Amino acid sequence: xxxxxxxxxxxxxxxERALNELGLAxxxxxxxxxxxxxxxxxxxxxxxxxxxxxxxxxxxxLCQEFxxxxxxxxxxxxxxxxxxxxxxxTVTLEGGDLGxxxxxxxxxxxxxxxxxxLHVTRRLGRRVPVVLDAAGYRARREKSLLxxxxxxxxxxxxxxxxxxxxxxxxxxxxxxxxxLAEDARVSTTSDGEDESRHVxxxxxxxxxxx
Numbered sequence: 606x607x608x609x610x611x612x613x614x615x616x617x618x619x620x621e622r623a624l625n626e627l628g629l630a631x632x633x634x635x636x637x638x639x640x641x642x643x644x645x646x647x648x649x650x651x652x653x654x655x656x657x658x659x660x661x662x663x664x665x666x667l668c669q670e671f672x673x674x675x676x677x678x679x680x681x682x683x684x685x686x687x688x689x690x691x692x693x694x695t696v697t698l699e700g701g702d703l704g705x706x707x708x709x710x711x712x713x714x715x716x717x718x719x720x721x722x723l724h725v726t727r728r729l730g731r732r733v734p735v736v737l738d739a740a741g742y743r744a745r746r747e748k749s750l751l752x753x754x755x756x757x758x759x760x761x762x763x764x765x766x767x768x769x770x771x772x773x774x775x776x777x778x779x780x781x782x783x784x785l786a787e788d789a790r791v792s793t794t795s796d797g798e799d800e801s802r803h804v805x806x807x808x809x810x811x812x813x814x815x
Contacts, residue, residue, distance in 0.1 A: 606659055606660050606661075606662060606666075607627055607659075607660045608657060608658065608659045608660070609623040609626040609627045609657070609658050610623060610639070610655065610656065610657045610658075611623030611624075611626065611655070611656055611658070612653045612654065612655045612656075613642075613653060613654050614642060614653065614654065615642055615654055616638060616641075616642065616654045616656060618654070619653070619654040619655060619656045620636055620656055620658065623656060623657075623658040624658065627658060627660060629658075629660055633660060633661055634658040634659060634660055634661060635658070635659045635661060636656055636657075636658055637656065637657045637658075637659070638654070638655075638656050639655040639656060639657055640652065640653070640654060640655035641654060642654035662728065662729075663689075664687075664689065664694040664725050664729065664733045664735075665687040665688065665689055665694055666687075667724065667725045667728050667729070668687040668694050668696045668721055668725060668735060669685055669687045669696075671720075671721050671724050671725070672685045672687070672696055672698065672721065672737075673685050675717065675720075675721075676698070676700075676706075679706065681700065681701070681703065681706060682700055682701060683698050683699055683700020683701065683703065684698070684699045684700060685697075685698055686699070692734065693733075693734035693735060693736050694725070694733055694734065694735050694736070695735075695736045695738070696721065696735065696736070696737045696738070697738050697739075698737070698738065698739040698740065699739075699740060700740075703739045703740045703742075706739055707739050707740070707742050710746070710773070710774065710777070711742060711743075711746055711774070711777075712774065714737060714738075714739055714742060715774060715776065717737055718735060718736070718737035721735050721737060722734070722735040746777070747780060750777055750780045750781055750784065751780070751784050753770065753781070754770075754780075754781045754784040754785050754804075754806070755784070755785075757770055757806040758785055758788055758790060758791045758806055760806075761790075761791055761806045761807060761808045762790050762791065762808045762810075764808075765808055765810065766808070767805045767806060767807040767808070768805065768806045769796070769803055769804075769805050770803050770804045770805070770806070771803060772797065772800060772801050772802060772803045773802070773803060773804065775802075778795055778802065778803070778804050781793065781804045782795075782804065785806065789809070790808060790809060791806050791807060791808055791809060792806075792807050792809060793805065793806055793807070794807065
């Protein structure tokens with residue numbers, strides 16, 4: 606976090622000068638008043654206002670700190686890179702064997718991501734979308750889901766009946782739904798409850814009334 610001090614005839618003037626030094630907006634800093642201004646009496650005894658500004662942590666800062674701490678507590682070593690894409694804060698973990706951190710179908714990684722987003726939201730007082738990836742897992746998982754979706758669509762059309770996929774997390778089900786949204790041959794729906802929730806790929810001919 607960066608700090609700067611400013612002086613002026615008023616508190617606001619002192620704050621403005623310190624903001625200019627930091628290059629930040631008023632909403633990005635915490636203000637500590639070090640000295641209240643005192644007007645001069647007959648030209649004597651006056652004093653300027655003095656303030657200290659401290660930059661507030663950004664979502665990137667908080668994600669970086671949180672991920673580094675959790676990795677250390679879990680006994681992992683690796684690099685943490687947090688970037689702001691404009692839509693979300695993307696955090697990438699790279700290092701040795703991170704398989705245990707990813708978990709089956711990314712469930713451990715999803716839990717890690719949820720806790721990180723919760724931490725950032727509480728610290729900043731506003732919701733911040735966070736996307737966490739480790740060793741390129743998200744891209745590999747997406748490709749696997751896209752291949753699975755296409756194969757299920759082909760099978761549903763060939764057999765003329767719905768094909769139920771394995772139970773998936775909401776993020777993965779959404780990927781499958783989007784993957785087949787433009788396929789005129791099939792439609793998709795979700796079925797099951799809780800951990801058994803899964804996608805069903807249905808050939809459109811099977812939907813038509815006989």
